[in-house]
Amino acid sequence: MPRRVVPALIVLLAALLVAAPARAEPPQRLASQVTDASGWIENRAPVDDALGELQDKTGLQLWVVLVDSFDGTPAQSWTDETARLSDLGDRDALLAIAVEDRAYAYSFPADSRLSDQELAEVAEKRIEPALAAGDWSGAVVAAAQGYQDAASSGSGLIWAVLVVGLIVVAGLAWVLLRRRHRRAAPQEPAGPSLADLSGRANALLVELDDELRASERELELATAQYGQDATAPFRAALDEARANVGEAFQLRMTLDERPTPDERAKLIRIIELCETADKRLDAESDAFDRLRDLEGRAAEVAGEVDRRRAAIEAALPAAEATVHDLQTRFSGGALTAIAGNAGQARERLAFAADAVRQAREALASGGKAEAALAVRGAEQAVDQAAHLVEAVERAAAELPAARSAADGLLAEVTAETAAGRAALTGGGEVPPGLAAAVAGGEQVLAEVRAALAGPRPDPVGAVARLQAADAALDAALAAARDAAERGARARSMLAQALPVARAEVLAANDFITTRRGAVDYGARAALSEAQRHLALAESLAASDPAAALSEAQQAQQLAARAGQAARVDVQGWSGGGYGRAGGFDAGAFAGAVLGGILAGGGGHGRGHGGFTGGFGGSGHRSGGGGRRGGGGRF
Template sequence: MTRISRFAALLVLAAGLLLPGVAWAQAPERLAGQVTDQAGVLEDRAAVDDALGKLQADTGIQLFVVLVDSFDGTPAQDWTDETARLSDLGDRDALLAVATGDRAYAYSFPDDSRLTDSELSDVAANDIEPALAKSDWSAAVIAAAQGYHKAAGAGSSLTWVVVLILLVIVVALGWVFVRRRRAARSTAPAPAQPARPSLAELTDQANALLIELDDDLRASERELELAAGQYGAAAAGPFRAALDASRQDVAEAFRLRMTLDEVPAPDEATRRRTLAQIIERCQAADARLDAESEAFDRLRDLEGHAAEVADELDRRRAALEAALPAATTTIQDLLARYAGSAVTAITANVDQARERLTFAASALTQARTDLAAAASPQAPETPSGDPAAVPGGDRAEAALAVRAAEQAVDQADQLIAAVNRAATDLPAARVAADALIAEVTAEIAAARAVLNGGGTVPAGLAAAVSGGEQAVAEVRAGLAAAQPDPVAAVARLQAADAALDDALDAARDTAERDARARSLLAQALPVARGEVAAANDFITTRRGAVDAGARASLSEAQRHLALAESLAASNPGAALTEAQQAQQLAASAGRVARTDVQSWGGGGGGGYGRPGGGFDAGSFAGAVLGGILSGAARSGHGGGGGSWGGGGFGGSASRGRRTGGGGGGVGGGRRGGGGRF
C-alpha cells in the first residue's frame, strides 16, 4: 500500500474515531490483496477464492474485488478507476467494486481485454446485479467470476480465426500503407504542437508545487532529526544533503515567486519565464527527495519499531498534556499585558495543541490495535498469503498511524513552545523599543545640530527629523497604554531611525557608521529572529490552510535573516538592513497566513471551521489544518481527492501519487460500467 493511500485510510479512520455518528466511507486506496472486504459482508470466502482462482487459471484474467460500505460521495466508476490506478492493475487485471450501503457498484477492465463491452454489460446485467439485488455478496462475486469465465471461453474458439484474418489483412495492406507514408512524408504538415498552457495554468501549477514542496520539507526536517537521533548523523548524512539541496531549490523558487508581485508587474513573457523556472526548481527538489525516499523509510523502519516509537510518543504526549495548563496561564498573562499580532497569533495555540494530542492518542490506539492483530496467530491469510494485508492487522497501517501521531505530537510541542517563546520575545521587544527611543532621540539631536550648524544640510534631513519626532511621540503614547504592542513599536522606530541614518550618512565617517550599525543590530537581530520564528511556527502548525504567498514571504524572511547573521561581524550596516528586511517580511508572512487560516475556517481568532464543506470536528479538523491529514480538504488550494499529505522523507503526497507506469494502470486506458442495485 502506497504512502498516499495509507494516509487516505488513516483519514477515514480518524473520521470514524472522532465522528461516530458518521457512516463509514472508504476513499480509493491501493488494494493489499485480491479480495478486500472492508464492509465485512463476504460469508462464503472459500467459494469466492475458488471462483476467482479458476477464472485466472483458465483465462488469465485476475479479478480483484473490493467491498466497502460507501464510495464516500464519489461516483462509483470514478472510485473504481482510481482504486485500479492506485493498485497498478495491469492489462490482465480487472476490478469489481461494490458499495453495500450506497447500493452501487462498478467494474474496471483494461482497454485491450479479450471481453467486449457488450459481454461485460451482459455479465453485469445477468450475473452480478441479480445477486447484488438480493444482498448476496458472495454469490455476486462468484457470479461475476463465472460470467467472465464463460464470456472469455466463448470467444476463445474464434481466436485463431480472427488472428489469421488479421494477418492476411496486414500482409495485403502493409505495403500500400508504407508506400503512401513515403509519398506523403514530404508534403505532410508538421505534427500539431501541444497547446500552450495559459498564464493562469502555469501560475496554478507553480503555486501548487511550491505548497507541496514546502510541506514536504517541513515534514522531512523533523523526520530527519528523528533518524539522526536514532542512527547518528553519519547514517542520516545522504538524506541531510538531499534535504539541504532541495531546500535551496525551493528557497530560490520562492524568491522568484516574490518577483512576480513586484511593482511594476513583469510583462507576460517575463512571468512565463519566471514561472517555468519555479516549476523546474520544484521538480528538481521533488525528484531529489523521491530518490532518497525509499532508502530513508528503510532507515527509520517504523514498521519494525512501531511499538517502541508509540510508547515514546505516549510519554511525550502525556508530558505535553501536563504542560497545557501552564501554557493557558501564560497566554492569559500575555493577553492582559500586550496587544498586537504577536499575541493574537498564539491565542488559539493551547486549543490547537490539545486537538493534536487527542488526535495522536486516537492514532496510537489504532496503531496498537493493528500491531496486536498482526501478531495474533489466528490472523487469517489473504489469497496472496500475506498476513500483513489482513484488514486491521497491517503493520504498514500501524506504522502510518504512528507517523501521523508523531507529526501531531511534534506540532503540539511546537504550539506550546511558541507560547513560551512569545513570553520571552514580547518583554525583549519592549526593552528593544525603549533602547530605540533613546537611539532615535539621540539621532534627532545630532540631526538638529547639523541643521543649525550653518553648513551644508544633507537632502531630506529636515523631513527625517520631523518623522523621527513624530514616531517617538506616537510610540511613547502607545507604550504607555495598558496593553502596548512592543513589536509594532520597534518596527515604527526602526523605520524612523533608518530615515535619519540615510540623511546623516554623509556627515559621518565609516567607523562611526559601523559603530552605530553594530549598536542597532544588537537590538534588531533578536526582534527579527523572534518575528521569523513566530511566523514559521504559525505556518508550520497550520500549513493545511496556508497558501503560497505567506510561504514565499517567510522563505525570503529566512533568507534575509541568514544573510544578516552571516554579515553581522564583517559588515554591520548591511547586516542591519538584512535584519530589518527579514523582520518586515516575516511580519507580512504572519499577517497573510492568519488571513489564510481565517478564510479557511470562516471565522476569527486563528481558528478553523468546516473546510470546503467537509468534517468539522475537534482533533480531526485540527489534523487537517496542521497538514497532518491534508490535500482534498485544503480550502482554496484546488487539489482533489486522494492528495493526503505527510509521511516519510520527502513528506507528502508527491511520494505516493506516482504510479510510474509498468502495469498498464488507468492512465493507459480502462473500460468500465456498473450502476445501482
C-alpha cells in the same frame, strides 16, 4: 513506508480517528458515479440521463456526491480530497453538495477543456439557483447541461469550416509560398496558459514546502536515533531540495511584485525546481523508510509518542495561563499568533492519542502498514503540539523583552531626531531627505509613546516602527558622519535588529508549520525570503555590519508580512476562529487537517495526501498536475 501510501489507508484512519456528528462525513472514496446516502435526490432518472449525455457528447464524466455535512472541512478541500481518494483522472470531474451546510464545490482536472471562467459561469447561472431552491436533482442536471453547453460551444464552427474551405481554394497560392518559411521556422505548439502555469507553480510550492517541513522533523528523529553518519545522505537530499524550493519561492515573489515579459519562462522554471526537489526527496524515500523501519518499530515508537503526548498534555494548563496573562498585558500580531495555541495543541494531542490507539489495534490484528501510518501521524501531531506550546513560552519571554527594547529605541530615535534637527538648523549643507526623516521620526516617537502608555501595548509593533524610523534617520545622517562612526553605528543597530529578525522569522515559521494545511504560497514565499535575508545578515555581521543590518531589516519585514498573511489564511480557512471550520467544532480531525497532518486542509484549494511528508510521508500528486475548483454557499 513509501511516500505514496494507498489512499484506502487514509480513509480507514479518518473513519477510525474521527468522532463526527451523526450525519457528517469525511472525504471519501466514491463507489459509484452518483453517491447520495441520505436520499436527497428523489428522481434519479433525469440525473442519470443528463450525466450520460454529458459523457457521450463531451467525454467528460461528472461524478456527484451529496452529503448532509462536510464534517467541518472547507468545501473545496473536502471535494479535492474526495476526488483524489476516488482516483478521478483527466476526464473526470466532481460536484459535491453538503445539503445541511448549504455549501458546495466542484473539482475539475487541470487540463479540462473548460476554462475557469466557464466553470464559474455554470456555477453562478446554473448550479446555484437550483441549490438555493432546494432542487438537488435539478442542480445536478443543470450542472451537466451547463458543462455540455460550454464544451460544445464550438459546434458553430461548422459554418466557419465551410467558409474556410472556399478561402483555401482562393488562397492556395499564398499557402504554397508560405510553406517553405513554415518548414524553416516551425512554430511551437501552444502550451498551457499563464493562469494554468501559475496555478501549477503555486500548488507545487505549497506541496513541496509541506514536504520539506515534514522531512526536516523526520530527519531529526532519525538522526537522534542513528547518528549523523547514517543520515548524511538524507541530509544532503534535504539541503538540495530546500535550495531548489528556496530559489523557486524567490522567483515567485519576484513575479508577484514585478511582472515581467518572461513570466512564462519563470513559471516553468519554478515548476522545474519543485519537480527536481520532489524527485530528490523521492530518490531517498525508500532508503529512509528502511532506516526508520516504522513498520518493525511501530510498537516502540507508539510508546515513545504516547509518553511525549502525556508530558505535553501536562504542560497545557500552564500554557493556557501564560496566554491569558499575556493577553492582559499586551496586544498585537505576536500575541494573536499564539492566542489559540493551547487549544490547537489540545486538538493535536487528542488526534495523537487516537492515532496511537489505532496503531496498537492494527498491530494486534497484524496490520503493520496501518500501524506505521498511524504512528507517523501521531509523531507529527505531537511534534506540532510541542511547537505550539514552545511558541507560547517564547512569547512569554520575547514580548517583555520587546517592551524593554522599545524603551531603548525611544531614547535612540530621540537622540537621532535631535541630531537631525540640529543639522537642519545649523546653517550647513543639509543632507538629502533629512527633513522628511526628522519629521517622520518625531511623528513615530509621539505615536509610539502614546501607544506604549496604553493598558495593552504592542511592543513588537512599536519596535518595528522605531527601527524603521531609526534606519531612515541613520541613512539621512550618514553623509555627515565619518566611516568609523558609520561602522560603529551599524554594529550598534545590528545588535538590536538581529534578535528581532530572528524572533520574527521563528514565530512566522512556527505558525506556518503548525497551520500549514491552511496557509497559501504567499505567506510561505515571504517566509522563505525572510529566512534567506536572515542567513545573509548573520553571514555578513562580522565583515560588513551595514550590509548585514539592511539584510536583517528586510528579514524582519518579510517575516512580519509572512506571519500576517498566514494568519489571514487561517482565519479564512476556519471561519474566523482557530480550531473551528465552517462553523463546526471539528475537534481533533480539524486540527489534524489544519496542521497538514491529514489531507484536506488548505485555503489554497488543494489537499495533501494523507500524512504528508518528504522522505517518509505520503504526499501524493495526480498525474494531471493538480485540479481546479470553485464553489461556495447557497
